[in-house]
Amino acid sequence: MLTISGLHSHYGLSHIIQGIDLQAEPGEVIGIFGRNGVGKTTLLKTIAGWVKPTEGTIRLGTVALQGLEPNRITRVGVGLVPEDRRIFPGLTVEENLALGLMQVRGRSPRAEREVIDRIYDRFPRLKERRRQLGTTLSGGEQQMLAMARVLVGAPRLVLVDEPSEGLAPMIVAEVFAIVRELRDSGAIVLLVEQNVHEALAVTDRFVVIERGRVVLTGDGENAQDRARLLSALAV
Numbered sequence: 070m071l072t073i074s075g076l077h078s079h080y081g082l083s084h085i086i087q088g089i090d091l092q093a094e095p096g097e098v099i100g101i102f103g104r105n106g107v108g109k110t111t112l113l114k115t116i117a118g119w120v121k122p123t124e125g126t127i128r129l130g131t132v133a134l135q136g137l138e139p140n141r142i143t144r145v146g147v148g149l150v151p152e153d154r155r156i157f158p159g160l161t162v163e164e165n166l167a168l169g170l171m172q173v174r175g176r177s178p179r180a181e182r183e184v185i186d187r188i189y190d191r192f193p194r195l196k197e198r199r200r201q202l203g204t205t206l207s208g209g210e211q212q213m214l215a216m217a218r219v220l221v222g223a224p225r226l227v228l229v230d231e232p233s234e235g236l237a238p239m240i241v242a243e244v245f246a247i248v249r250e251l252r253d254s255g256a257i258v259l260l261v262e263q264n265v266h267e268a269l270a271v272t273d274r275f276v277v278i279e280r281g282r283v284v285l286t287g288d289g290e291n292a293q294d295r296a297r298l299l300s301a302l303a304v
Contacts, residue, residue, distance in 0.1 A: 076125035087281035100272035108281040113228040117149040148219035152230040156203040172222030209240035
């Protein structure tokens with residue numbers, strides 16, 4: 070289980086996350102909604118260790134994440150797919166995937182090869198482009214690479230930030246199919262997404278954030294809760 074209690078985060082003097090509590094179970098997708106600038110991305114970055122919390126706790130199972138460096142958090146089983154994708158320049162598609170393999174220690178070279186081959190079976194376009202520089206891929210292909218790079222680490226918690234932004238509808242459908250697969254594999258997924266209607270199709274529960282606080286929660290499959298969400302966001 071992911072348990073977040075009394076979480077606060079700052080950027081300098083700006084108090085961005087102001088006391089968030091959140092729980093999520095394995096095999097659950099939590100949609101995180103809200104207008105721009107309310108703290109959604111900061112929440113994900115705080116969980117991943119990119120932003121240090123100033124107060125509160127973050128636990129994945131029995132492990133306390135707050136205060137750990139991002140590489141330690143990754144090895145615990147947390148994967149972040151950032152909004153800007155963070156494809157490493159100068160590295161090929163396969164070299165980007167190889168960096169993702171470093172999230173799990175102790176695999177044999179053969180086991181690592183099998184993981185890469187399974188990823189290529191799931192993302193045949195990446196296999197076709199495996200020797201191409203990652204930064205030369207199309208926007209949709211870069212999003213696939215960013216998600217595949219997290220998947221090779223077999224994460225227990227996946228943080229996905231605005232995965233559909235700027236992508237064609239066909240690629241968006243593929244992105245959300247991957248989110249469903251993660252849920253079905255037993256991972257916890259926290260999904261930040263402006264495309265609320267698409268996101269609700271894969272969301273088990275949701276929270277709405279305003280000014281760094283959770284102001285609304287609901288069941289993603291409950292019609293009344295969905296109506297309250299859409300009203301709150303005016304979409």
